[in-house]
Amino acid sequence: MSAVEHETHDAQYDEVVRYYDLAKRAEWQVRELPWTDLPPIPELKGSPQRQARRRDVWRSVITQQLQADEFAVEMAAQLFALAPHREAKLYYTTMVQDEARHTEAWIKLIAEAGGDAERDPYLDKLAKMQLEADTLEEKVFQMQVFFERLIIPKFRLIARASRGTVLEDLCNRLAVDDGIHHGSGMAYERVLLANATKKTKDKLIKAGNRLLPVFVQHELWRPRERAWIGSAMRAADIARLRQELENGIRMAQSLGLDVSDIELPALAA
Ligand SMILES: [Fe+2]
Ligand SMILES: [Fe+2]
Numbered sequence: 001m002s003a004v005e006h007e008t009h010d011a012q013y014d015e016v017v018r019y020y021d022l023a024k025r026a027e028w029q030v031r032e033l034p035w036t037d038l039p040p041i042p043e044l045k046g047s048p049q050r051q052a053r054r055r056d057v058w059r060s061v062i063t064q065q066l067q068a069d070e071f072a073v074e075m076a077a078q079l080f081a082l083a084p085h086r087e088a089k090l091y092y093t094t095m096v097q098d099e100a101r102h103t104e105a106w107i108k109l110i111a112e113a114g115g116d117a118e119r120d121p122y123l124d125k126l127a128k129m130q131l132e133a134d135t136l137e138e139k140v141f142q143m144q145v146f147f148e149r150l151i152i153p154k155f156r157l158i159a160r161a162s163r164g165t166v167l168e169d170l171c172n173r174l175a176v177d178d179g180i181h182h183g184s185g186m187a188y189e190r191v192l193l194a195n196a197t198k199k200t201k202d203k204l205i206k207a208g209n210r211l212l213p214v215f216v217q218h219e220l221w222r223p224r225e226r227a228w229i230g231s232a233m234r235a236a237d238i239a240r241l242r243q244e245l246e247n248g249i250r251m252a253q254s255l256g257l258d259v260s261d262i263e264l265p266a267l268a269a
Contacts, residue, residue, distance in 0.1 A: 012191045013087035019184030020087070023094035026180060028173060030105045033166055040112035040166045053228075059110065060117040060225040061158060062167070066106035067119055068151065071127040072099035075143060082136050088188050095184075098177050105170050112166075117225050122218035129211055137192050137200055138207045141255070144185040145208065145248045146215050148178050186255070193255055205261050208252070213265045216241065238267050 041058040044051035076099045080092035110116055126146065133139045152175050159171040193201065219241050222229070245264055252259050 012194070013085060015187035016085075016087045016091050016184060016191070019180055019187060020091040020094060023091065023098065023177075023180050023184070026176060027094070027097070028101075030101060030108065033105060033169055033173075035108075035166060038164060038166050038169070040109055042162050042165055042167075055114055056117065056225040057229070058162075058167070059113050059115065060223045062106060062110045062113055063117040064120055064123070064223075065158075066103065066110055066116075067123055068147070069099055069102040069106055071123070071130075072147070073103055075099075075127070075130060075139070075147075078131060079136075079139060079143070082139070083188075084136075085188075085191075091184055091188070095181055098181070102174055102177070109166060109170065118223040120218060120221050120223070122214055122221050126211065126214050126218050129214065133207055135200060135203065137189070137196055138204050140185055140189045140192060141204055141252075142208065142211060144182055144189065145251055146211055148182045148185060149247070149251070150244060152178050152182070186251070189255055193257070201257055202261075205252075205257060205259075209261070209263045212245075212263065216265050216267065219244070242267060 041055070041062075044054050046054075073096065076092055076095040080089060080096055083089050083092060130139065130142050130146070133142060155171040155175040155178070159168045159175070162168045162171070220234070220237055249259050249262060249264075252262070
């Protein structure tokens with residue numbers, strides 16, 4: 001190691017650098033998906049009405065993921081622009097590329113599945129709040145607690161319901177990518193918070209409290225196309241959401257934050 005490198009080397013960021021290397025190795029291309037070998041979404045069966053209804057469900061599932069990944073490109077680009085540390089900046093170059101590639105794949109898949117469905121208005125609102133958050137500490141925290149970790153179990157669920165399709169293949173790849181995004185985000189947030197003032201940390205909890213009710217609305221929202229499934233699954237959705245909120249609190253705690261001021265919204269079944 002040269003003298004210059006030695007002087008600027010800060011072991012705090014080793015973990016972030018490790019994720020940078022990992023992200024580069026995990027990179028894939030949209031053309032590698034099985035576009036010509038597998039159907040885009042599960043085969044539709046039954047009467048024409050039933051087939052149309054099932055197709056709308058898949059269109060809706062894909063639309064929500066496309067919407068989320070379009071925002072993820074903006075969020076990652078913002079993190080890249082704002083992060084003052086060169087290790088984090090390098091890492092975020094890979095995240096911008098990942099999110100762009102995810103968006104590209106969803107755009108191609110939604111076209112093959114029959115076109116866009118209804119957008120989730122609460123995701124629009126949540127993303128606006130994330131993009132307008134005041135500090136880098138808030139943005140990195142919210143990205144992990146409200147967006148990236150939560151999406152991983154959802155990809156697993158979608159993959160399980162769409163065996164033998166391009167959709168399944170894509171979800172499996174995205175679960176890996178977002179695992180890296182989440183790991184690196186937590187590693188960077190740990191460094192940021194180790195150097196943050198109590199005021200910054202208190203503000204972060206307050207911002208989280210503002211996001212929570214919108215997050216709950218987003219998680220429980222069901223588009224027209226899936227309303228008929230939504231009502232039957234509401235109790236299960238609420239139980240899952242409760243668990244997610246508890247996970248979020250554990251995550252905040254593991255970052256050394258004082259979670260006693262977190263205000264959990266009431267969840268009515
Ligand atoms: Fe993504
Ligand atoms: Fe991501």
